[in-house]
Amino acid sequence: MLWQIPQYVIITAGEIMFSITGLEFSYSQAPISMKSVLQACWLLTTAFGNLLVIIIELIQNFNEESSKFFLYCGVMVLDMIIFAFMAMRYKYVNPHREDDDSIAENKNGGIDNKAFDKE
Secondary structure: OOOOOHHHHHHHHHHHHHHHHHHHHHHHOEEEEEEEHHHHHHHHHHHHHHHHHHHHHHOOOOHHHHHHHHHHHHHHHHHHHHHHHHHOOOOOOOOOOHHHHHHHHHHHOOOOOOOHHHH
């Protein structure tokens, strides 16, 4: 059982680093009115991942444990490919622009006219 301690330490450290950077990225890239919605969507992805694991475990049509691990590996590779294509097409939002939006929001009584000017 002691052999599991290093594995749990590495998984925990990776999860902490991934969660913090992912939440910070989604928070800094979201518009002011959508920050809490994006935080909820981040947590929702974890819920969907857990639901996927539950569904795979309920099916139980694997003769060997290694087949199930290869399925999880394949799903993870597919997810990496999808995220790689999404990352290549992503347009970075300057987080310093938030200050300008909050000033415009306060001057216009809660309405940001800059968002309508871009269209």
